[in-house]
Amino acid sequence: MIVLQAAALGKIGAALGAAIAAIAAAFGIGMIGKATMESIARQPESAGNLRTAMIIAAGMIEGAALFAIIVCVLVLFVN
Secondary structure, eight states: HHHHHHHHHHHHHHHHHHHHHHHHHHHHHHHHHHHHHHHHHHOGGGHHHHHHHHHHHHHHHHHHHHHHHHHHHHHHHHH
């Protein structure tokens, strides 16, 4: 009985962790986009460099979020 409860808590924790990772990634990318648009509005001539930096930063956040979600999914199936 206790083992089943621990397995259920592990699955709930993994699902919660995946949800938090996805929400945090969306929030982070939104903040990057907001800051980039504000910077482009101030200095339109640097739009190309800012856009490149934004895409690289967004990709790094997406990679970290994907890694976190994969770890959470593995926890779901290992238990």
